[in-house]
Amino acid sequence: MAKTYIVILAYNEAEGLPQLLEAIRREMDAAGLDFHVLVVNDGSTDRTREVALEAARAMPLDVLDHATNRNCGAAFRTGITEACRRAQPADVVVTIEGDNTNDASVMPAMIRRVADGCDVVAASRYCRGGGIEGFPFARRIYSTALNWMLRLLYPIRGISDYSFFYRAYRAAILQRALAVYGGEFIESTGFVANAEILLKLRPLRLRGGQVPTRYLYHRKASQSKMRIGRTIAEYLRLFRCLRAARRKYFG
Numbered sequence: 001m002a003k004t005y006i007v008i009l010a011y012n013e014a015e016g017l018p019q020l021l022e023a024i025r026r027e028m029d030a031a032g033l034d035f036h037v038l039v040v041n042d043g044s045t046d047r048t049r050e051v052a053l054e055a056a057r058a059m060p061l062d063v064l065d066h067a068t069n070r071n072c073g074a075a076f077r078t079g080i081t082e083a084c085r086r087a088q089p090a091d092v093v094v095t096i097e098g099d100n101t102n103d104a105s106v107m108p109a110m111i112r113r114v115a116d117g118c119d120v121v122a123a124s125r126y127c128r129g130g131g132i133e134g135f136p137f138a139r140r141i142y143s144t145a146l147n148w149m150l151r152l153l154y155p156i157r158g159i160s161d162y163s164f165f166y167r168a169y170r171a172a173i174l175q176r177a178l179a180v181y182g183g184e185f186i187e188s189t190g191f192v193a194n195a196e197i198l199l200k201l202r203p204l205r206l207r208g209g210q211v212p213t214r215y216l217y218h219r220k221a222s223q224s225k226m227r228i229g230r231t232i233a234e235y236l237r238l239f240r241c242l243r244a245a246r247r248k249y250f251g
Contacts, residue, residue: 009040039052041063076197091171097166125214150163161210190231
């Protein structure tokens with residue numbers, strides 16, 4: 001049976017992380033799924049590392065530490081690279097934020113979609129049955145417009161949510177991307193790294209799918225680290241990088 005490696009990005013998430021880890025353990029055990037959690041502690045200055053290690057007493061879990069905060073891109077690189085090193089090609093890699101705003105109950109369904117043939121399954125706020133709770137109005141407008149634009153510029157059949165961290169991947173597609181792009185697979189430093197992963201997988205002719213989810217932003221205990229102006233500038237850099245990568249790796 002395939003194993004699932006759950007990569008959790010965590011920076012100062014000591015308040016929300018225990019609830020998320022308990023929800024993951026409960027849902028995965030109830031579904032009878034084999035799993036291992038990798039918490040990427042991105043230089044937290046609170047008790048994130050300690051609460052993760054406490055949870056390791058009740059579930060298979062390792063902490064991958066950054067001595068200082070290196071931001072989302074580096075956390076994705078650390079977690080995904082380590083998961084791919086451990087995984088067999090048929091295994092599943094799930095990525096999720098550590099702030100307890102994501103609904104762990106949809107994780108088994110995402111994993112089953114991968115087992116049924118999808119290479120990437122997005123937890124989607126923008127398909128029937130999905131939605132957002134407690135999201136600031138300006139952030140909601142920005143997110144909706146951004147995802148509309150990304151779907152228009154880089155269509156991926158079966159996926160409507162490009163900017164959400166919560167995804168399940170067949171390990172083989174990530175391992176192939178690491179082999180093709182090497183150290184240039186994830187070049188973005190901030191939140192844009194999440195979209196970059198999906199868009200750099202696109203030329204590999206992935207089969208996409210999605211599962212509706214509710215983004216439970218009202219459960220967020222930590223302060224948001226995203227700055228909209230900085231993120232827009234990074235998206236513009238990403239679009240240039242994607243054109244360069246297309247020419248370099250795919251002719």
